[in-house]
Amino acid sequence: MHEQRMRDAKDELDLRVTRALERVPEVTIPAEFAARVAAQVPKRREMAARPARYGWMAMRSSMAVLVIAMVAVAMHAGQRSSVFGTMLEWMLCAELVGLAVWLGGVKGLFAPEA
Amino acid sequence: MATDFSFEEIVREHQAMVFRTLLRLTGSREHLDDLAQEVFLRLYRALPGFRGEALVTTYLYRIAVNVAQDEWKRRRKDAQSLVSISDETSAWEERLPHPGRNAEEQMEEREFQLAVEEQMQRLSQVERAVLVLYHQEERTYEQIALALGLPIGTVRTHLHRGRRKLREGIAARGSDGYRTQGKEAPCTSNG
Numbered sequence: 001m002h003e004q005r006m007r008d009a010k011d012e013l014d015l016r017v018t019r020a021l022e023r024v025p026e027v028t029i030p031a032e033f034a035a036r037v038a039a040q041v042p043k044r045r046e047m048a049a050r051p052a053r054y055g056w057m058a059m060r061s062s063m064a065v066l067v068i069a070m071v072a073v074a075m076h077a078g079q080r081s082s083v084f085g086t087m088l089e090w091m092l093c094a095e096l097v098g099l100a101v102w103l104g105g106v107k108g109l110f111a112p113e114a
Numbered sequence: 115m116a117t118d119f120s121f122e123e124i125v126r127e128h129q130a131m132v133f134r135t136l137l138r139l140t141g142s143r144e145h146l147d148d149l150a151q152e153v154f155l156r157l158y159r160a161l162p163g164f165r166g167e168a169l170v171t172t173y174l175y176r177i178a179v180n181v182a183q184d185e186w187k188r189r190r191k192d193a194q195s196l197v198s199i200s201d202e203t204s205a206w207e208e209r210l211p212h213p214g215r216n217a218e219e220q221m222e223e224r225e226f227q228l229a230v231e232e233q234m235q236r237l238s239q240v241e242r243a244v245l246v247l248y249h250q251e252e253r254t255y256e257q258i259a260l261a262l263g264l265p266i267g268t269v270r271t272h273l274h275r276g277r278r279k280l281r282e283g284i285a286a287r288g289s290d291g292y293r294t295q296g297k298e299a300p301c302t303s304n305g
Contacts, residue, residue, distance in 0.1 A: 017280055018249065018277075021250065021280075027133040027137055029133055
């Protein structure tokens with residue numbers, strides 16, 4: 001009889017514990033919470049995704065070097081013309097035009113931030 | 115921006131679940147806003163790799179558990195009291211409605227709820243997480259296993275062990291006698 005009472009008491013305690021665990025707490029959420037969280041997101045993303053643009057800078061430096069090389073070759077070739085000098089001049093010129101087209105058309109020469 | 119708008123929608127849709135899970139896991143309302151915010155920011159960083167609503171919910175539970183664990187570590191570091199459910203801001207159980215009961219029963223029920231919450235904070239983190247997800251959030255064993263990255267058998271073990279510890283702790287604490295009341299069957303069949 002005593003054991004039965006103990007078992008009943010244990011079962012009832014189990015029920016009460018389960019009921020307490022299943023009770024959902026009331027929470028107060030600030031009205032602007034979702035907007036506040038969403039507002040924080042773009043700032044972080046902008047900071048993390050800022051491009052370094054090393055390639056862009058290297059490209060512009062290469063163009064400057066190319067122009068200097070072209071002038072130097074042209075001055076040298078002007079004194080005594082040769083097939084090699086002319087070919088080199090045309091090749092450098094073609095490279096320069098290619099770079100200018102690529103930067104101007106694909107990357108946007110005057111708008112590197114885009 | 116469309117992406118940000120949809121993210122705000124996600125936050126709005128899941129914020130109640132995140133708040134109440136964090137509240138139960140940490141046992142305190144202190145820093146609850148900040149913790150919930152951290153959960154959603156971690157979710158945002160992980161969002162590109164996710165597909166489907168169920169996965170987001172599952173992942174949110176996992177993040178909430180991790181954030182709660184970090185909070186516990188921080189508290190331990192600060193040498194603060196682990197159990198702060200008796201303070202004014204954290205005693206959520208005192209706000210629970212008990213319609214149709216007299217004052218004595220309500221007070222007793224509140225004391226019992228307090229005892230359960232106090233014992234909850236003495237469980238291990240994983241046992242507490244499993245109990246909250248199973249009983250409060252009504253997740254299945256499979257969902258809990260997925261959220262916590264545990265085998266289903268381990269989830270079952272933690273659940274039974276956690277319940278046993280709770281029962282023993284409350285029985286020991288209330289040996290002076292918690293009067294049992296109410297016999298309605300609880301919902302325990304979501305597993």
